[in-house]
Amino acid sequence: MTDKPSVHSIIIDGRKIINECNKIYDGLGFISANNSSRLLMDYKDEHPQSYWEILEYVFGDDGLALNLFKLELGADVDSSSGTEPAVKRFEDEPADVRRGAGFRLAADALKINPELKIDMLYWGLPHWVDSPQKDIDKYRMRYKWFKETLDAMYDVYGIKVSYITAGKNEREVEPEWIKYISRRLKEERTGRYDYGTIMIVAGEGVGDWKISRMMLEDKELMDAVDVVSSHYTSFIDDDTALLRDRYGKKVWLSEGSAPMKDAVVTRDKDAIHGGIGGITGTLDIASRITKAFTEGMTMYEFQPVISAYYDGVSYYPKQLITANKPWCGAYSIDSGYYMALHFARFIKPGWKFIDGACYGDGIMGGDGHAMVDSVYNYITCADDKTGDYSVIIVNNSEKKLSYEIKLSGMTKKSEPLHIWQTDDSKYFAYMGSVCPDNGMSGITLEPFSMVTLSTLGISVKEYNDRAGCDEIMHLDYCDNFDYADRDKNYLPRYMTDRSGAFEVRNGVLEQCINYDNKGTEWGATPDPVTTFGDDRWQNYSVAVDVLLAQDRDIHDEDNYVGVCA
Numbered sequence: 001m002t003d004k005p006s007v008h009s010i011i012i013d014g015r016k017i018i019n020e021c022n023k024i025y026d027g028l029g030f031i032s033a034n035n036s037s038r039l040l041m042d043y044k045d046e047h048p049q050s051y052w053e054i055l056e057y058v059f060g061d062d063g064l065a066l067n068l069f070k071l072e073l074g075a076d077v078d079s080s081s082g083t084e085p086a087v088k089r090f091e092d093e094p095a096d097v098r099r100g101a102g103f104r105l106a107a108d109a110l111k112i113n114p115e116l117k118i119d120m121l122y123w124g125l126p127h128w129v130d131s132p133q134k135d136i137d138k139y140r141m142r143y144k145w146f147k148e149t150l151d152a153m154y155d156v157y158g159i160k161v162s163y164i165t166a167g168k169n170e171r172e173v174e175p176e177w178i179k180y181i182s183r184r185l186k187e188e189r190t191g192r193y194d195y196g197t198i199m200i201v202a203g204e205g206v207g208d209w210k211i212s213r214m215m216l217e218d219k220e221l222m223d224a225v226d227v228v229s230s231h232y233t234s235f236i237d238d239d240t241a242l243l244r245d246r247y248g249k250k251v252w253l254s255e256g257s258a259p260m261k262d263a264v265v266t267r268d269k270d271a272i273h274g275g276i277g278g279i280t281g282t283l284d285i286a287s288r289i290t291k292a293f294t295e296g297m298t299m300y301e302f303q304p305v306i307s308a309y310y311d312g313v314s315y316y317p318k319q320l321i322t323a324n325k326p327w328c329g330a331y332s333i334d335s336g337y338y339m340a341l342h343f344a345r346f347i348k349p350g351w352k353f354i355d356g357a358c359y360g361d362g363i364m365g366g367d368g369h370a371m372v373d374s375v376y377n378y379i380t381c382a383d384d385k386t387g388d389y390s391v392i393i394v395n396n397s398e399k400k401l402s403y404e405i406k407l408s409g410m411t412k413k414s415e416p417l418h419i420w421q422t423d424d425s426k427y428f429a430y431m432g433s434v435c436p437d438n439g440m441s442g443i444t445l446e447p448f449s450m451v452t453l454s455t456l457g458i459s460v461k462e463y464n465d466r467a468g469c470d471e472i473m474h475l476d477y478c479d480n481f482d483y484a485d486r487d488k489n490y491l492p493r494y495m496t497d498r499s500g501a502f503e504v505r506n507g508v509l510e511q512c513i514n515y516d517n518k519g520t521e522w523g524a525t526p527d528p529v530t531t532f533g534d535d536r537w538q539n540y541s542v543a544v545d546v547l548l549a550q551d552r553d554i555h556d557e558d559n560y561v562g563v564c565a
Contacts (some may be wrong), residue, residue, distance in 0.1 A: 007402045007442070008279065008376050010391065014409030016355040017384055020057070022250045022298070025381055028340065029301030029348040030058065030109075031255060033169075034072070035082025035122070035540030037101040037325045038496045039308040040286075044108075045486055047329030050466055054323055054331055058305055059112040062461055064320075064337070064344040068117045069109055070165065070254075070301060071102035073149060075519035076501045076512075078526070083497045084123075085490070087149050089517050091128045091141070098489040101308075107157035111458040119163035119201065120149070125523040130520040139180045142178050147188070147195075150201065154192035163227070165201040169522065170231060173211050175221050178202050182224035199226035203253060206231050207369070212239035221512040222247065229254035232369040234291035234360075244296050252299040253292045254521070257369060259285050259336035260318045267424060272398070277334065277448035279366040282422075283396035284553035286450050287371040289343065290379045290394055291360035293353065302340070309496045310531050321465075326494060327534070330470035332462055338427035339450065341463075342420060346390035346454040349373045351381040357391070376401070387411035390454035395445040405453070407439040415443060415455045423449035473534035481509050484556025491528075500528025514549070515558070540565065 018024075043051040045408045057063040074084025076117045085099040097103040110116050146164065153159040164185075166178045178200065188195040202225045203211035209230055215222045216239055227250040228243055229234075236251060243249040260280040267275030276282035289300045320340055323331040363372025371377075375397055376538035382389035385513070389410065395401045407413040416433040423446055431451075434441050445451060479493055486493075490503040501512040511528050518525075542565045549559055 007404050009404045010357055010359075010378060010380065011105065011406045011408070012354055012357045012380055012389065012391070012410060014354075014411065015383070016357070017081055017352045017382055018355055019352060020248070022244065022248045023296060024135050024298060025293075025347055025349060025351045025353065025354065025418070026250070026252070026299040028344055029068035029070060029119075029254075029299055029482040030065060030305045031082060031301050031303040032069065032102045032105055033121070033342050034079045035084060035309050035496050035498075036304040037105050037306065037308050038082070038491075039097060039305065039324055039494070040105060041101045041491050042310075042326035042494055043323060043329060044104075046326060050329035051321075052273065052333055053466075054306065054321060055108060055112055057118065057321065057333065057337070057463065059109045064305075064340050065113065065348075066116070066305070066344070067349050068119055068299065068301060069106050070119035071106055071119055072169075073120050073122040073146070074100060074102070075122065075129075075522075077519045077521050078499050078524065079125035079522050080125040081315055082309060083499055083525070084505075085497075085501050085503065086126045086519065088145055089126055089512070091144070095148040095320060096121045096489075097149065097152045099154050099493070103153060103159070106159060110159065117162040118159055119165055120146075120161055120208045121165035121167075121169055121204070123169045125168075125520040127517050127519050128413060133376050135176065138184065139177055142177065143181060143201070147184075147191070147308050151192055160193055163199050163201050165204060165229070167202055167204050169204055170206050171204075171522075172509055173202065173205070173214060175214050175218060179220050201227040201229050201252065201254060203229040204231060207233040207364075208225075209237045209240045212237065212243050215243060219252075227252055227254075231255040233256065233364065234288045234295060234297075234371065234403045235364060236295050236297070241296065250299075251295075251297045252301070252302050253297050254299065255303045256288060256292070256300050257285055258302045258304065258319050259334065259339070260315070262317050264527055276339075276422070276424055276446050279326065279370040279372070281396075282310075283394055283448060283450060284370050285336060286339050286392075286394045287360065287362055287374050287377045288343070288369070290358075290377045290392060291362060291371060293379045294358040294360045310534065311535060312531070313496075317380070318456055324367075325470055325473075325534075327473045328469055330466050330468075332467040333465040335422075338422050341428045342392055342422065342450060342452045343457055346392070346452050347381045347421075348383070351383050354380045354382055354389070364469035371396070375399070378403075378529050382410075382470060388455045390452060390456065391417075392450070392452050393443075393445060394450045396448060398447045401445055402444045403442065405436070405443070407436055410439075412455050413439045416457075417453040417455060418457055419443070420452045420454075421449060422451075428463070437528045464465075475540055477533070481507055495530045495532045497528040498529070498531055499525045502528070502530040508547075
């Protein structure tokens, strides 16, 4: 005889809606960095139907309707899974935002969601930006880089930036630089629009909130920063809570993981957790999100949303959608996408959290970012204009969990609650509705599952991917880099750069980074490498015609080319 599960109460009181502006839900975010968006440009050129379907799934109202797009301001150095090209490799070079995928993708995303907010962050630094000896001169060069990029984004794509994340990704906080760029933007008189309206995000450490103590000790820094941020932690500290509650600062989880398991493979190998449970699985990520919102954060940014690079890079698999077969237009919607729908379809930016109806009992552990010892995790958000509300509950445990929902002071306390469920056997499935009886209703969650209950009656939608058209890339294959028929300036077909910058120039593939213009590292960049093709190829050979550098003072051992199959 099994024990009857205990009942946990969720008390939803309309009089406890949290109204402070800095605590209102800001949405979910998309980070385009580390070369993760690169192959999407090949989809756009050769399989535009797949490309626009993917973007609709990510930015459209019936999809994730993501509210923030953060792109890496590249420096031609490895930022963990590949390189993003620098828009300015030399000080006197005009900023070129046509390089790479990030700016192009942002422009297309804005066509689908014109309200999308754009953020910009740097990892490495172009050589010329970091070459001065004095800090103040470095700041001047850095600002020139940022400002001319802002100008070019507007001139080429009409993009206006809403946020600048003022700091080097996951490195030491530079308070003087943060104050400098904030001051210069407010003083700017030659921008394409009012750059003084751009808000500053700062922090960006891995699981720490060092920026918060610095702001409490420095009034100018406090005034400069609008949003306090951290990566891969669902918990804030006392200093950050003070910034949030007393000084009205927003708090964001500005880089969070997507699921890092292939749900289908895991389901076959993990009899306990199945495909979506366990550390770094889909439900672990859902628990991290709910806990972060319970702690008072208002934004969760996925890194990445789409893996549009090849399987062998660092951190793969780690995505909501896989799109790395551009020769046939195949892509797959992974379990994490359906998890994100539980939030995106039922909580909209501007909705408000309800005090006492958000809870999480897990602690950080496992891989350093995971939620462990977690049983009860849920959040509740409401639209105080319409009276609609949604409850998201996550069960990343082996137990059945029963909940009792008690309503008080809610204008729609008698409205039916529509139920959507994800577990190992079904993703984002509509399970009907329940009508609260005298302001009360109950639900039991199966082990390793999550549900959303909402007064919003959204239409049932089929989310169909193109995984079934996954053809092996045809051999024989040859590329002479004559791209007269393609709307591309620099991007070689099907290639993603692990390091360096491989660009098509005058009908040849040129590696553009040398010892005289290599940027300042974020981590460590190997010698230039680009990757290409289908890793399912067998019984084949590779040949290239090459020309080594002729006009530079380069040691013979450093002037080489290699080919690997």
